[in-house]
Amino acid sequence: MTSTQSRAAVEPSEAAPTDAARALRRAALALGRLVVLSLLTPVTALLLAVSLVGFLLWCCLGVFPLFPAATRLVRAAAERARWVAGHWSQVPVPSPYSPRPALERTLHGWFWTGHDYHKSRWFADISRTVRWLWNDPATWWDALWVLLNPLVGGVIALAAPLLTGYGLYGLAQPLLPPGPGYGLLPLGGALAPVLGLALTLAGLALAAPSLWLYGHWTRALLGPTExxxxxxxxxxxxxxxxxxxxxxxxxxxxxxxxxxxxxxxxxxxxxxxxxxxxxxxxxxxxxxxxxxxxxxxxxxxxxxxxxxxxxxxHPPVLAERGLVEGVRALALDVPLRVEVLADLPGRAESPVESAVYFAVSEALTNAVKHGGARAATVELSHAAGLLRAEVTDDGQGGADPGQGSGLRGIQRRLAAFDGTLTLSSPPGGPTRLIMELPCVLSSPRTSSS
Known part of the structure; x- marks a missing residue:
């Protein structure tokens, strides 16, 4: 066996513990997040009680100010649940709320809420808010979530932590004083650690799927309606x-x-x-x-x-030779070491090529002007009906669409074609921009020679 073969034989055994350790860390992280969610479940039950009180006071006694206040609290909790689903469960849940209508004032001093007139601005604002919340379907989906989440969400969040905790209790049986055995199961003594280990591993294995299921449960009720x-x-x-x-x-x-x-x-x-x-x-x-x-x-x-x-x-090279050659020509004019990697089997429509070209140009300009980058990579590909352009640079990072017009300009340029911009720019870098536009590529041109 050669030395190269020996190293190849050793590498899997060295990589296996690393993969196992990473899987264990991911499971432990998911388990910790489930514990946090299970501890926050009673908060949902409390919001349910407050919402019911506000609704009953409004319907029975006509005391309506508590209803919008309680609804705002429920919406804040629902928004936090959407954030958890997107960041912890990797299940994005867009906010579904309709915008609040504007309050207009007439020439005679009355306030128009979109439904009726009021002399008092305060009363008109309350009337507008109550009607807006009442007519928004998302309000009632939030109410359904508040009603069901303590049961359904609580069971999803508690299953893996309880199973793991029960398993750890079994593993600790040999260290504990003699007692009634391993809980409700008729196993004690030497068999308790074996059952405890099995339950602990089962709980850890169930943590990540439970977190994923919690995200989909949240999206089912709190996602946008049609x-x-x-x-x-x-x-x-x-x-x-x-x-x-x-x-x-x-x-x-x-x-x-x-x-x-x-x-x-x-x-x-x-x-x-x-x-x-x-x-x-x-x-x-x-x-x-x-x-x-x-x-x-x-x-x-x-x-x-x-x-x-x-x-x-409209650059002539873009019109004559297509997006790939246009970006390569663009890379030659940028004071950066730019590597262009392209896998496009055909050409997109001219407006789409132009949008991607100028978006890549803006991204490279930002890398030089604001990021202090020295090298960048541009990757062009097409899959599943999406033209994808990814620009990565080794700059200082910290890019924020809210701090400058460059990234917002890219977003507006792509939005005209239903395109999206995904930004990853942690402090210290690297900065990574992913631009995706739906389009169909034409067949590549063939030479007449």
């Missing part, structure tokens, strides 16, 4: 339309400014110099020649500025 999804979709389309209109207007202003300050100014200068040449050509041929030379330089610079302007609108 009505809220449609309302949110209409809101997103409205935002996309406004963003597209603003972006188009800003792009037209940029083109106009670049033409006015660049090529147009140089062409005006060329016109003036040509007039000077006509005046000098008879009496000062040498001076006329010098003016012609300077004019030629101005024309060359104007042409270059026009090429740069066209490249900023």
């Amino acid at each position: 009505r809220s999804r449609l309302a949110r979709r209409v809101e997103q389309l409205t935002e996309i339309r406004l963003d597209a209109t603003e972006a188009q207007a800003a792009e037209l202003r940029r083109i106009e400014r670049d033409l006015h300050d660049g090529a147009q100014a140089r062409l005006v200068a060329v016109s003036l110099r040509l007039g000077a040449v006509a005046a000098l050509i008879d009496r000062d041929p040498a001076g006329a020649k010098q003016v012609v030379t300077e004019t030629q330089e101005n024309v060359t610079q104007a042409l270059q500025e026009l090429r740069d302007l066209v490249r900023g609108i």
Whole structure:
């Protein structure tokens, strides 16, 4: 056996304990989270009691201010449950609540809630809030969750911790004073540790699936309904339309400014110099020649500025050779070591290619300007009807869409095509941007030769 074979034979035995240790840590982490969820289950029961009191006071006695207050508490708990489902169970649960209608004031001083008029702003605000909460289907799904979660969610959260705790008690039997045996099971003495070990392992194995099941239980009741999804979709389309209109207007202003300050100014200068040449050509041929030379330089610079302007609108290499070659050409102009990895069996539609190209350009610019990166990787791929562009750099990290316009611009650009942007940028780096757009690739062009 060679030395290489010996190392290959040893590596699995060294990796196995590492994998087992990682699995044990993941199970212990899931078990700890289930313990936290089981301890928080009584809070849900308390919210149920408060909600029932607020509802009964409103229906029976007409005391309505407690109803919106109790509903707000339930919504806060539901939002926390959605956060737990997304971050602990890896089951994303979007918020389903409809936006609160605006309160409008008429010329006569009355307040319009969207349903009725009130003279008092305070009463109008209360009326608007109560009607908004009452008519929102998510309010009643939250109420159903508050009603059922102490039972269903509590059982899901408690099963694995109780099983593990019971198993640990069995493992500790040899160290405990003689007693009635191992709980309700007719096993004691030497068999108790064996049963305890089995139950402990079963509880640890059940922890991660239980956490996953808890997330899906939360999404089943607290996820968006079809009505809220449609309302949110209409809101997103409205935002996309406004963003597209603003972006188009800003792009037209940029083109106009670049033409006015660049090529147009140089062409005006060329016109003036040509007039000077006509005046000098008879009496000062040498001076006329010098003016012609300077004019030629101005024309060359104007042409270059026009090429740069066209490249900023739609790069020729992108139109002629596609997204992959366009990104590779872009990588050559960036002051970074950029590696482009591409696996695209065809070409996307021109608007989609343009959106991805400029999004990648913005990401690389941010890596240089804000991240202080020295190297970056761009990966282009297509699978399951999604065009995926992933940009990773070795910068300082800490990127936040709320702190600058660059990432928000990428989000708006992708949103116009129902695309999404996923950002991972911990302090210290690396920064990783994943852009996905639904599209269908055409078959690759074949050469006629």
